[in-house]
Amino acid sequence: WIAPILLIIFGCVVLNLLLSAFAELRNAVEEVLSSLTERGTTILLMSKDCDTPGIQGFSAQVEEASDTPIPRSLRSHLTFKSPAVYIYTSGTTGLPKAAVLNQNRLLSALAVLSSNGITSKDIFYLNLPLYHTAGFIVGFIGCIETGSTIILKKKFSASQFWDDCRKHNVTVIQYIGEVMRYLCSTPKKDNDKEHKVRLAIGNGIRAEVWREFLNRFGNIQIREFYASTEGNVGFVNYVGKIGAVGRVNFFYRKLFPYTLVKYDTERDEPVRDANGLCVKALKGETGLLVSKITDIAPFLGYVQNEEQNERKRLRNVLKKGDLYFNTGDLLKIDHDNFIYFQDRVGDTFRWKGENVATTEVSDILTLSGCLQEANVYGVQVPGHEGRIGMAAATLKKDVKFDGRRMYQHVVSYLPSYARPRFIRIQDAMEVTGTFKQMKVKLMEQGFNPGSIQDPLYILDDRAESYMLLTAEIYKSIMSGSIKL
Numbered sequence: 001w002i003a004p005i006l007l008i009i010f011g012c013v014v015l016n017l018l019l020s021a022f023a024e025l026r027n028a029v030e031e032v033l034s035s036l037t038e039r040g041t042t043i044l045l046m047s048k049d050c051d052t053p054g055i056q057g058f059s060a061q062v063e064e065a066s067d068t069p070i071p072r073s074l075r076s077h078l079t080f081k082s083p084a085v086y087i088y089t090s091g092t093t094g095l096p097k098a099a100v101l102n103q104n105r106l107l108s109a110l111a112v113l114s115s116n117g118i119t120s121k122d123i124f125y126l127n128l129p130l131y132h133t134a135g136f137i138v139g140f141i142g143c144i145e146t147g148s149t150i151i152l153k154k155k156f157s158a159s160q161f162w163d164d165c166r167k168h169n170v171t172v173i174q175y176i177g178e179v180m181r182y183l184c185s186t187p188k189k190d191n192d193k194e195h196k197v198r199l200a201i202g203n204g205i206r207a208e209v210w211r212e213f214l215n216r217f218g219n220i221q222i223r224e225f226y227a228s229t230e231g232n233v234g235f236v237n238y239v240g241k242i243g244a245v246g247r248v249n250f251f252y253r254k255l256f257p258y259t260l261v262k263y264d265t266e267r268d269e270p271v272r273d274a275n276g277l278c279v280k281a282l283k284g285e286t287g288l289l290v291s292k293i294t295d296i297a298p299f300l301g302y303v304q305n306e307e308q309n310e311r312k313r314l315r316n317v318l319k320k321g322d323l324y325f326n327t328g329d330l331l332k333i334d335h336d337n338f339i340y341f342q343d344r345v346g347d348t349f350r351w352k353g354e355n356v357a358t359t360e361v362s363d364i365l366t367l368s369g370c371l372q373e374a375n376v377y378g379v380q381v382p383g384h385e386g387r388i389g390m391a392a393a394t395l396k397k398d399v400k401f402d403g404r405r406m407y408q409h410v411v412s413y414l415p416s417y418a419r420p421r422f423i424r425i426q427d428a429m430e431v432t433g434t435f436k437q438m439k440v441k442l443m444e445q446g447f448n449p450g451s452i453q454d455p456l457y458i459l460d461d462r463a464e465s466y467m468l469l470t471a472e473i474y475k476s477i478m479s480g481s482i483k484l
């Protein structure tokens, strides 16, 4: 699994490639050191010095560095189109891919904070991973632009959250949906409303959590937005309409023509009419968000990955020969023009704030020794955002399912959020005419041993094995007494 490393390019002319890493990533960098130095990459470690040849300590220079602005000559060759950062994203399929963000995209993403009225007087509590666009660009770089103070928390902690906010007089917090739910499910306290937080900005909060959050923690403005690292369209809900990610804005839509088109989730592709064009979704109807690729809304794509780039392009959408970016997200626009996020399509689902690429998980499962084929998808569990991983699989001929061995395999190759929690053993795999695995029916059937005849297993961390999923375990999951 790729280590969360940010490749920061300061323009190849001046510094060549420059990789700066934090001390805990040192081992991961050392593993690939020779190939990096071969390519002439300069590697800096955020520590005073470093005894590994080829890696230089960096923090002493940072402390000594002048705080006057960087000379113009060093950045005079940069344009809006120059690459600014690569962000690794699991995207819709396959291995993590390096999405290119150019200077222009960086500037528009960091404007999220200033356009929401955040100023240098604000104190911003940041506890999201800095290897994602949200934490790094919207939050971190956004604060550099507004001049706000950042309280940087290494890891989100629901129990320390409000004490941190009180201690540092935090005025703005950044969230993903899961964070808000975790905060709401902590035990109630008398001082829940004692803090200075005036605004929460982020994405993925569910309507019922939103209401509960306001009830519990007082009058905090919530600014929910929609965006993706590699996408060319984004929305912000400025008015605080509960559940929405934004509202249709005439001028924005003129500049960035986007539309929702009807989507066939079983076939996993947009619905096409007799002329081969997509069909616009009606108001109130869920559809796939697509956004026209233009000069001001370019699709920058992934680095050296033309195949994946082509997958994100959609042609012949409203007219023959037109070209759109396929967000892979299903949204809905209501009769008052509010926009709601619904789901992600196809090969990715979200769990604990991370995208899980099902094809990758399925590849790893089939390397375990006992599985012939594995079809990976996400299933919904009451009280949780997103979907938890499940696999429907067939066994190799004359092989028994070995829960312990499967557990060892899954734990060594997959991060915890991507591990299938449930495995369903089938006699045969259902595929479409083009050999695509069918997921929708399986997703709907879920993991109820009362209605599914096939053997079902559940990943049990304490037993370090996949155990038979009994009706009793199922009941405890549904009632929330087993936490997933």
Ligand SMILES: *[C@@H]1O[C@H](CO)[C@@H](O)[C@H](O)[C@H]1NC(C)=O
Binding pocket: 167, 168, 169
């Ligand atoms: C927070 O604000 C209070 C009063 O407004 C002030 O006394 C205190 O020093 C502040 N704390 C920090 C860490 O700035």
